[in-house]
Amino acid sequence: MIKCPNCGTFNTDRDQCSECNSPLNERKKKHETRKEKVKSELIEQVIYEKENPNLPERLKRHKYAVVRAFGWILFSVIWVVSAIVSAFVWFVTMVAAG
Numbered sequence: 001m002i003k004c005p006n007c008g009t010f011n012t013d014r015d016q017c018s019e020c021n022s023p024l025n026e027r028k029k030k031h032e033t034r035k036e037k038v039k040s041e042l043i044e045q046v047i048y049e050k051e052n053p054n055l056p057e058r059l060k061r062h063k064y065a066v067v068r069a070f071g072w073i074l075f076s077v078i079w080v081v082s083a084i085v086s087a088f089v090w091f092v093t094m095v096a097a098g
């Protein structure tokens with residue numbers, strides 16, 4: 001079922017409106033392109049969020065307590081890992097220097 005953008009008549013499996021002969025395919029195509037655009041934007045957003053180092057900060061401000069808790073856990077894990085890495089770098093530097 002495609003609603004005619006010109007007169008509002010519903011047409012089934014037609015390229016043109018049965019009432020006013022307006023092309024119906026164009027609207028359908030536009031809709032599909034928009035859907036694709038939304039999909040790619042969603043993927044870009046997911047990639048951005050994955051690459052964004054401030055993800056724990058944003059999770060901590062989330063409206064859901066569960067997500068906030070996850071944000072704090074993630075934040076703690078990142079903090080501990082960076083502390084270990086810093087200690088390791090410090091250790092390697094000391095060994096290399098001394």
Ligand SMILES: [Zn+2]
Pocket residue numbers: 004005006007008009017018019020021022
């Ligand atoms: Zn029409």
